[in-house]
Amino acid sequence: MIAPEIxxxxxxxxxxxxxxxxxxxxxxxxxxxxxxxxxxxxxxDLETIDLIRERHVLGVNTTDVxxxxxxxxxxxxxxxxxxxxIEGKEALREFIAPLYEIILPRIEMTPRDxxxxxxxxxxxxxxxxxxxxxxxxxxxxxxxxxxxxxxRSSGGEWLITRDIYNEIAD
Amino acid sequence: MxxxxxxLAAYAILFSACSNxxxxxxxxxxIEKEKIKQADITWGxxxxxxxxxxxxxxxxxxxxxxxxxxxxxxxxGKENIRNFYQPMFSMENLTVEFYPETIEISKSGDLGYVIGxxxxxxxxxxxxxxxxDKGKYINIWKxxxxxxxxxxxxxxxxxxxx
Numbered sequence: 001m002i003a004p005e006i007x008x009x010x011x012x013x014x015x016x017x018x019x020x021x022x023x024x025x026x027x028x029x030x031x032x033x034x035x036x037x038x039x040x041x042x043x044x045d046l047e048t049i050d051l052i053r054e055r056h057v058l059g060v061n062t063t064d065v066x067x068x069x070x071x072x073x074x075x076x077x078x079x080x081x082x083x084x085x086i087e088g089k090e091a092l093r094e095f096i097a098p099l100y101e102i103i104l105p106r107i108e109m110t111p112r113d114x115x116x117x118x119x120x121x122x123x124x125x126x127x128x129x130x131x132x133x134x135x136x137x138x139x140x141x142x143x144x145x146x147x148x149x150x151x152r153s154s155g156g157e158w159l160i161t162r163d164i165y166n167e168i169a170d
Numbered sequence: 171m172x173x174x175x176x177x178l179a180a181y182a183i184l185f186s187a188c189s190n191x192x193x194x195x196x197x198x199x200x201i202e203k204e205k206i207k208q209a210d211i212t213w214g215x216x217x218x219x220x221x222x223x224x225x226x227x228x229x230x231x232x233x234x235x236x237x238x239x240x241x242x243x244x245x246x247g248k249e250n251i252r253n254f255y256q257p258m259f260s261m262e263n264l265t266v267e268f269y270p271e272t273i274e275i276s277k278s279g280d281l282g283y284v285i286g287x288x289x290x291x292x293x294x295x296x297x298x299x300x301x302x303d304k305g306k307y308i309n310i311w312k313x314x315x316x317x318x319x320x321x322x323x324x325x326x327x328x329x330x331x332x
Contacts, residue, residue, distance in 0.1 A: 077272075077285065079285070113323070118277045119278075120274070122310050149283060162283070162285065166239070166241070167240055168241070168243050169241040
């Protein structure tokens with residue numbers, strides 16, 4: 001904070017009222033400008049999102065509940081087929097933890113399009129793989145389409161906030 | 171006082187110019203969210219009224235749109251989307267309703283999405299419901315150069331287990 005006397009030493013200001021006016025205007029216009037940067041370096045964001053997707057696939061394929069949950073936001077909305085929406089990371093943990101005790105998924109995710117705008121990235125693509133069951137040798141092929149919404153938190157971390165998918169009939 | 175006014179004016183112009191290179195004001199974001207909601211409602215109403223032309227008009231022109239219905243591959247391009255939905259839009263005994271619930275938008279104000287729920291019913295000639303489905307959807311919305319919002323991708327699935 002600069003003392004008003006310093007402003008008064010500037011020939012432009014003759015009274016303290018003028019100084020107060022200037023400081024108020026400066027604060028007002030600085031506040032309006034709110035210079036949060038628009039992110040234009042999407043290549044770095046794309047790399048980050050690729051890593052998140054790869055980690056997600058690894059988590060699913062190793063049925064590692066915590067690895068899968070790591071990249072979901074606390075307010076994740078998971079919209080799986082045949083299910084009511086699952087909202088929140090804890091609710092999702094309760095859903096997938098027992099599931100991962102009995103299933104053996106092996107998937108690949110192939111993004112077909114990613115749109116990034118500042119703090120939101122939306123990706124759609126395909127999931128292909130197989131689904132087995134613990135204690136069984138048989139597997140079935142699985143094919144899905146998906147949309148992932150990623151959002152960048154105020155701390156700069158990208159997280160998956162929305163996850164929806166459905167089947168592709170064989 | 172005149173130099174002070176000039177200085178304030180210069181200050182205002184400088185910071186206004188700077189702010190134009192950043193995000194829209196919160197009020198503008200709210201306006202855009204409302205536009206997304208209205209676009210999504212129009213999309214749902216077009217489906218409800220079986221107005222295929224209007225339904226298709228809400229998909230992007232400057233980007234190949236994709237719709238991802240369950241139990242089907244992704245359907246890309248307006249003509250393919252038209253061909254896919256045409257039989258459904260021709261079913262007189264089918265009612266379809268969409269309800270947008272959550273609208274989210276990027277800070278830049280030009281990319282958003284809607285999470286909503288849908289309901290479909292098929293009735294027989296006596297009005298009895300012979301098939302019913304409930305589910306959820308995500309519609310992606312992108313702001314166009316003319317300020318309108320259009321959908322480059324949508325997906326939905328049923329809440330009901332098969």
